[in-house]
Amino acid sequence: MNNMVERMKSNIKKNYLFSFLMNMRLSSGLWMIYMAFKGMSLTQIGFLEGIFHVTSLTMEVPTGSVADLFGRKLSRTIGR
Known part of the structure; x- marks a missing residue:
């Protein structure tokens, strides 16, 4: 039972990290900069x-x- 709780805590941390990185949307900002760079x-x-x-x-x-x-x-x- 304790092992399952540890795995759940680990998965929750991984999910928070994944959600953070997924919602940063770095490509949106880069796309704008690219279009501006192209004139x-x-x-x-x-x-x-x-x-x-x-x-x-x-x-x-x-x-x-x-x-x-x-x-x-x-x-x-x-x-x-």
Whole structure:
């Protein structure tokens, strides 16, 4: 029983570390710097980011509808 508690504590610490690293999103900042380095203005970068976010939203809503109708696993398979 004690061994299981130790493993759970270890897994909780690992999960906190994973969540922290996963949510840092270093690539988002690097992507902006890369586009600026390539000579794009802030307006152009903002326009491209806007297109990205609108596209993400419009593609995510149908995935949720498919999940409601056919199940989560099929929805994720089709979404990939």
